[in-house]
Amino acid sequence: MKFNKKVVVPMLIGLLIAASGVQAAVRPALTRIVALESDKETPIKLINDDKNHDYLVQSWIEDQQGNDKGLPLILTPPxxxxxxxxxxxxxxxxxxxxxxxxxxxxxxLWIQEIPPVSKSKENQLQLAVRTRLKVFVRPTDLKEKSADTLKALTWQVSHEGGKAWLVAKNPTEYYASFSELSVSSAGKKLPLAGKNTMVPAKGEARYALPAGVGGSSQLNYSLINDFGGDTPILHQTVTF
Structure with a gap:
């Protein structure tokens, strides 16, 4: 049977929302998934931290544009x-x-928990929390190592629309996800807007510089590795 994620499951009485500020009872064991084409399947472990209640779990996969149709991935059970x-x-x-x-x-990967319906109280507000995490899908014959992505990144400064931008160029076969992206200028460490924007494999991404940054500044950056940890921070002098 195929379940439509956009339809409220009849067993749920209450409010169905994506609640970023609410603690999820059901969570993935990892913060990101790396799936290899060479593997028969990729197991994804979920943990129910609620010691007193069972939950229904609904899950689905979307591409980066939010499409869930015609994808090259099969996820079971839904x-x-x-x-x-x-x-x-x-x-x-x-x-x-x-x-x-x-x-x-x-x-x-979207994971939506559906809490049990209370038998003791009517009209009780219930929240179905959604968790989203990245899935990195890798073909068999990649020649590089993901750990080499950090040092392979190059940076350029561009000016457009009256603003200064830092452009990250990624020549590798892997996406780059920043855990740290900031500039140090005049004794202050300023985060760059859009830090959560990934640099695509064999692509580039640009990041607006904070107001007041000029002259020669220090760029600080590190990536999230395959295990969800942080790489060492690299530093580079840039001139605007």
Missing amino acids: LFKISAGREGRLRMVILPGKIPQDRESVYW
Whole structure:
């Protein structure tokens, strides 16, 4: 049976929302998923931190434009129950020959918990929390190592629309996700807007510089590695 994520499951009585400020009971064990085409499937472990209640879990995959149709990934099961205090698993399969072979691709995995309906209280407000994490899909024959991405990045300064921009160029086969992206100028460390914007594999991304930054400044940057940790911070002098 196919479940439509845009339809409220009839078993849920209450409000269904994506609540970023609410603690999820069901969470993924990892903060990002790396899926290899060479593997038969990629297991994704979920944990129910609520020791007293079972939850239904609904999950789906989208591309970076929010499309969930015609993707080269199969995720099962789309809906299942995870018991109180227990673990559950999703399984993701990459369709052979359907992904780019010269670079990794990135998708979003959505996990939506559906809380139990209280039998003791009527008209009780209930929240179905959604969690989103990145899925990095890698073809078999990539020649580079993801750990080399940090040092391979190059930076340029451009001026457009009366603003100064830092342009990150990524020649590697892997996406670059920043954990740190800032400039140090006049004794102050200023974060760059759009830090969460990834630099695509074999692509580039630009970041607006904070107001008042000029002359020679220090760029500070690090990436999130395959395990969700941070790489060492690199420093580079840039002139605006």
